[in-house]
Amino acid sequence: MGKKQKLVLVGNGMAGIRAIEEILKISPSLFDITVFGSEPYPNYNRIQLSKVLQGDTNIDDITLNSWEWYEENDILLYPGETVTSINTENQIVSTDKERHVVYDKLIMATGSVPFMLPLPGADKEGVTAFRDIKDCEQMIKSSDQYEKAVVIGGGLLGLEAARGLLNLGMKVDVVHLADYLMERQLDKTAGKMLQKELENQGMNFLLEKQSAEIIGKDRVEGLKFKYGEEIKADLIVMAVGIKPNISLASESGIPVNRGIIVNDHLETEVPNVFAVGECAEHKEIVYGLVAPLYQQGQEVAKRICGVESGGYLGSVLSTQLKVSGVDVFSTGKINEDEDTKSVKVFDDWHGVYQKVLVNEGKITGAVLFGDTKDGNRLLSLINKGAAIEEYTDNDRSEETGIDLIASMPEGEIICGCNGVTKGTILEAINSQDLTTVEQVKGCTNASRSCGGCKPLVSDLLEYTLGEEYDKNQKESICACTTLSRDEVIEEIKEKELTHTREVMNVLGWSSEEGCSKCKPALNYYLGMLNPTEYKDEKESRFVNERLHANIQNDGTYSVVPRMYGGVTNAEDLRKIADVADKYEVKMIKVTGGQRLDLLGVQKGDLPSIWSELDMPSGSAYAKGLRTVKTCVGADFCRFGTQDSIGLGVQMEKKFEGLNTPHKVKMSVSACPRNCAEGSVKDVGVVGLDGEFEIYVGGNGGTHMRKAELLVKVKTDEEVLDTTAAFLQYYRENASYLERTSSWVERVGIEHIQTVLSDKKVLIDLNQRMDEALSVVQDPWSETLEDETLLRDLYENVKVPAGLN
Numbered sequence: 001m002g003k004k005q006k007l008v009l010v011g012n013g014m015a016g017i018r019a020i021e022e023i024l025k026i027s028p029s030l031f032d033i034t035v036f037g038s039e040p041y042p043n044y045n046r047i048q049l050s051k052v053l054q055g056d057t058n059i060d061d062i063t064l065n066s067w068e069w070y071e072e073n074d075i076l077l078y079p080g081e082t083v084t085s086i087n088t089e090n091q092i093v094s095t096d097k098e099r100h101v102v103y104d105k106l107i108m109a110t111g112s113v114p115f116m117l118p119l120p121g122a123d124k125e126g127v128t129a130f131r132d133i134k135d136c137e138q139m140i141k142s143s144d145q146y147e148k149a150v151v152i153g154g155g156l157l158g159l160e161a162a163r164g165l166l167n168l169g170m171k172v173d174v175v176h177l178a179d180y181l182m183e184r185q186l187d188k189t190a191g192k193m194l195q196k197e198l199e200n201q202g203m204n205f206l207l208e209k210q211s212a213e214i215i216g217k218d219r220v221e222g223l224k225f226k227y228g229e230e231i232k233a234d235l236i237v238m239a240v241g242i243k244p245n246i247s248l249a250s251e252s253g254i255p256v257n258r259g260i261i262v263n264d265h266l267e268t269e270v271p272n273v274f275a276v277g278e279c280a281e282h283k284e285i286v287y288g289l290v291a292p293l294y295q296q297g298q299e300v301a302k303r304i305c306g307v308e309s310g311g312y313l314g315s316v317l318s319t320q321l322k323v324s325g326v327d328v329f330s331t332g333k334i335n336e337d338e339d340t341k342s343v344k345v346f347d348d349w350h351g352v353y354q355k356v357l358v359n360e361g362k363i364t365g366a367v368l369f370g371d372t373k374d375g376n377r378l379l380s381l382i383n384k385g386a387a388i389e390e391y392t393d394n395d396r397s398e399e400t401g402i403d404l405i406a407s408m409p410e411g412e413i414i415c416g417c418n419g420v421t422k423g424t425i426l427e428a429i430n431s432q433d434l435t436t437v438e439q440v441k442g443c444t445n446a447s448r449s450c451g452g453c454k455p456l457v458s459d460l461l462e463y464t465l466g467e468e469y470d471k472n473q474k475e476s477i478c479a480c481t482t483l484s485r486d487e488v489i490e491e492i493k494e495k496e497l498t499h500t501r502e503v504m505n506v507l508g509w510s511s512e513e514g515c516s517k518c519k520p521a522l523n524y525y526l527g528m529l530n531p532t533e534y535k536d537e538k539e540s541r542f543v544n545e546r547l548h549a550n551i552q553n554d555g556t557y558s559v560v561p562r563m564y565g566g567v568t569n570a571e572d573l574r575k576i577a578d579v580a581d582k583y584e585v586k587m588i589k590v591t592g593g594q595r596l597d598l599l600g601v602q603k604g605d606l607p608s609i610w611s612e613l614d615m616p617s618g619s620a621y622a623k624g625l626r627t628v629k630t631c632v633g634a635d636f637c638r639f640g641t642q643d644s645i646g647l648g649v650q651m652e653k654k655f656e657g658l659n660t661p662h663k664v665k666m667s668v669s670a671c672p673r674n675c676a677e678g679s680v681k682d683v684g685v686v687g688l689d690g691e692f693e694i695y696v697g698g699n700g701g702t703h704m705r706k707a708e709l710l711v712k713v714k715t716d717e718e719v720l721d722t723t724a725a726f727l728q729y730y731r732e733n734a735s736y737l738e739r740t741s742s743w744v745e746r747v748g749i750e751h752i753q754t755v756l757s758d759k760k761v762l763i764d765l766n767q768r769m770d771e772a773l774s775v776v777q778d779p780w781s782e783t784l785e786d787e788t789l790l791r792d793l794y795e796n797v798k799v800p801a802g803l804n
């Protein structure tokens, strides 16, 4: 076999990684692939940040390609590393970590940067863009502490941000330059209808306003307009458009205009350098939506793999606002002019407005408000250059659900983001026996981006499968199977399955290897069902759990030894200090869980550090018990009524090393002042005079949830038994990756109270918990005793050079 060519991708975002996926589909072993991404994450769904802010999903769930995906496809990823120069002569890229990598082919996919208005005061704390995970987290955090947000920009991004901030409990003003909203996508009638609807939802609009200055001391306190008027603001989100990120290209001599200039094959003028995504300019157009970026990804893949193709011819755009309760769609041309006329429907009573634009008899654009089900159909008609009669003579306005799907021709697009037609989905359903939306997503990409087409995909499944399709079916655990979590567990029990591979084989998984969603889940379920017999499959775990350390944004790791109940001693502190000196640990940080975190550790040093510390792992990376936070309690505090430290230490010693569906944090406070913050813990124990309250299902993270009172008990022993029963019930009934907060919310506290109030059930749960705890081993010492594991995990893995 010839030597592989070296392919380097700059930009680990949606466009670049889609191009790599397309390349892998065509020629999986043609290239050695290296990816650089400034952000410290694997490729995630940027589109879904709006949904994260609106509380419909969370950051853990928007990963598109997991760390494991890169490993499985032999892709060397450098997260948190920025390419700073390109030597196009010698074909070498260089990074901010002084790494130099040679390429045979280079894809630039550096995306865009948000445009920040250069206002006086724009550098104040509390002024943010809305582009990445970091921005999203900053907004969520601000909403905890502050009341009033101002969003500058009434475009798609600004309105989705404003909806999110309202959901987070803030008051929101949207400041917009034009006299109606989304003027780039809508005409005035639709823009005004949209404004009315959003005002009903609680947004306040300030139109035709030019921002002049951001006021405040260190943090923003208000926004001043051109003619002196001022409004209060604790948080300002700028959503006034984006600029293609072309500085690296232009500094490296790659020709740019507004974007990096590319031809129909996405080639720049420099040999072997390609560009895709928001950074690329094709025929003087720079795109800012994923559909065109994915089409570009397909074309660049063909070119790079030597497959003949007509090339990329440009895209007709369509947009939908992702705000629940509002249906807006726009595509192609939006306003009439001398040559462009329109066909309109305006139903003021039902709040429906539909306008289709026509030029020389052909459909050239559409604006829909209130009823957008014709959106994708109009997009398809525009793409094929259809005459207006094809739309007006074939009126489907009364059709809904599966009638609508039935009347669609097979070439009609169902998923606008990914350009997937009805025909493609039908073919996949029939040839691969698909029965769920998740599976269709896995096989065709339909619904993988904004998710707006999910109802249509569901209708198409119903139309194809008839009664066999269970619309309200439980979600299958991933796209490899039609089985739900409960069904998989039943099958494992009934067929006495013992390995993840066996489960996949016997239960007819569509992929032999499984995927990054089902592998760790099956590994957990098998271990939970049969703790003493099952041998944990390290390769099925997430990378942090495999390495027993959290990877940091610069590629180094963290070490958190266990400190029961947050209590330490001089000997342990001395060991930590010695290790920190010897291994030049970048920082020692006190964590929120009352222990010490050694940050900036090189991967190859992990085993030596664990050995020299000679302390158990704090499991700071685990889907398992993390910490038991304690207050100082009765021994020291004048309000204390219980020995919170003693009880906390007992709890931590009992449950350390336990595997749970997601991380578990606990606390013990010795009086209702609750200094150990039991209201935001998975289990929070609060001491009273002569008794304890046990709270469960709290969460202090992105989705704040106050814990609910489970029960009151009298003794330490009862606290331990009740906690064990609660945790075991959670272990047995929650889905993998479901926090106690979501699980308690889903099943209801009353249900859990009823179950645990049965003494026999409580004893049985405790027995099964004891069985699970009987096989727990400290992962650090276990690893240190296993030479093969040490060699495989910490030496022979494909680690970015310089990190060994």
Ligand SMILES: Cc1cc2nc3c(=O)[nH]c(=O)nc-3n(C[C@H](O)[C@H](O)[C@H](O)COP(=O)(O)OP(=O)(O)OC[C@H]3O[C@@H](n4cnc5c(N)ncnc54)[C@H](O)[C@@H]3O)c2cc1C
Pocket: 010, 011, 012, 013, 014, 015, 016, 036, 037, 038, 039, 046, 047, 048, 049, 050, 081, 082, 083, 084, 109, 110, 111, 112, 130, 131, 132, 157, 245, 248, 276, 277, 278, 279, 287, 288, 289, 290, 291, 293, 320, 322, 417, 450
């Ligand atoms: C909140 C939000 C909602 C959205 N909603 C929608 C929607 O509903 N529908 C839709 O179609 N589109 C939507 N978009 C737009 C869509 O997300 C983008 O069009 C798409 O993500 C662009 O992909 P890209 O790969 O070109 O750029 P990006 O996703 O920006 O990826 C570029 C990556 O390259 C990295 N990078 C840049 N320079 C370097 C360097 N020198 N070295 C290493 N790495 C580098 C960047 O850090 C970034 O991670 C939305 C965008 C946002 C912010």
Ligand SMILES: NC(=O)c1ccc[n+]([C@@H]2O[C@H](COP(=O)([O-])OP(=O)(O)OC[C@H]3O[C@@H](n4cnc5c(N)ncnc54)[C@H](O)[C@@H]3O)[C@@H](O)[C@H]2O)c1
Pocket: 117, 152, 153, 154, 155, 156, 157, 158, 160, 175, 176, 177, 178, 181, 182, 183, 184, 209, 210, 211, 239, 240, 241, 242, 287, 288, 289, 319, 320, 321, 322
């Ligand atoms: N649902 C979706 O498809 C979706 C959602 C979010 C973001 N996006 C994409 O992300 C990118 C960024 O979105 P965006 O909304 O920031 O860009 P945009 O360019 O579409 O809209 C920016 C808006 O800000 C307004 N504006 C400009 N300067 C202003 C000022 N000084 N004061 C007040 N308003 C001002 C403009 O009039 C315009 O309507 C776009 O490419 C967009 O397509 C898409």
Ligand code: SF4
Pocket: 631, 632, 633, 634, 637, 638, 639, 640, 641, 644, 669, 670, 671, 672, 673, 674, 675, 676
């Ligand atoms: S929770 Fe009560 S006992 Fe514990 S430290 Fe706070 S005030 Fe003191």
Ligand code: FES
Pocket: 414, 415, 416, 417, 418, 446, 447, 448, 449, 450, 451, 452, 453, 454
């Ligand atoms: S339309 Fe966006 S994912 Fe299908």
